[in-house]
Amino acid sequence: MKDVKNMKTKKSAIIIAMIIVLVxxxxxxxxxxxxxxxxxxxxxxxxxxLDTKEDIGxxxxxxxxxxxxxxxxxxxxxxxxxxxDSDNIQVWNKHxxxxxxxxxxxSIRLRIITEYMTPNYENIYPEDIxxxxxxxxxxxxxxxxxxxxxxxxxxxxxxxxLN
Numbered sequence: 001m002k003d004v005k006n007m008k009t010k011k012s013a014i015i016i017a018m019i020i021v022l023v024x025x026x027x028x029x030x031x032x033x034x035x036x037x038x039x040x041x042x043x044x045x046x047x048x049x050l051d052t053k054e055d056i057g058x059x060x061x062x063x064x065x066x067x068x069x070x071x072x073x074x075x076x077x078x079x080x081x082x083x084x085d086s087d088n089i090q091v092w093n094k095h096x097x098x099x100x101x102x103x104x105x106x107s108i109r110l111r112i113i114t115e116y117m118t119p120n121y122e123n124i125y126p127e128d129i130x131x132x133x134x135x136x137x138x139x140x141x142x143x144x145x146x147x148x149x150x151x152x153x154x155x156x157x158x159x160x161x162l163n
């Protein structure tokens with residue numbers, strides 16, 4: 001009888017230990033392998049979520065940071081279109097933005113290039129495939145993530161909202 005009780009106690013202990021290992025493993029996985037990007041203290045992460053009717057060629061952004069003008073963009077290295085439901089992440093650090101403060105005044109004007117074109121350093125593309133989105137401005141703090149959602153289509157135009 002005592003052996004049966006000891007056997008049940010050992011089984012219970014093994015099950016509890018397995019549950020603890022599973023919970024700890026999931027917690028570790030979430031912290032190390034999670035797909036959510038966490039910016040460092042000297043970075044600003046901008047998530048640009050597409051919720052558009054069709055895939056796009058390029059996503060170009062002209063931005064003003066504390067009175068300094070910059071330009072950049074996102075494209076697929078394999079020359080495929082950017083999916084209409086994709087989450088695209090742009091990360092800037094203090095050095096790139098020439099800032100030593102805790103926050104910057106950021107104004108960004110997004111452009112959708114409706115067809116794939118080879119990206120160029122000047123970010124100049126044909127007007128007939130370029131769709132402009134009204135600028136968005138906010139005070140951006142280093143160490144934080146910001147989220148913009150783009151909706152619309154190439155015929156009616158696009159709209160961007162800072163969430």
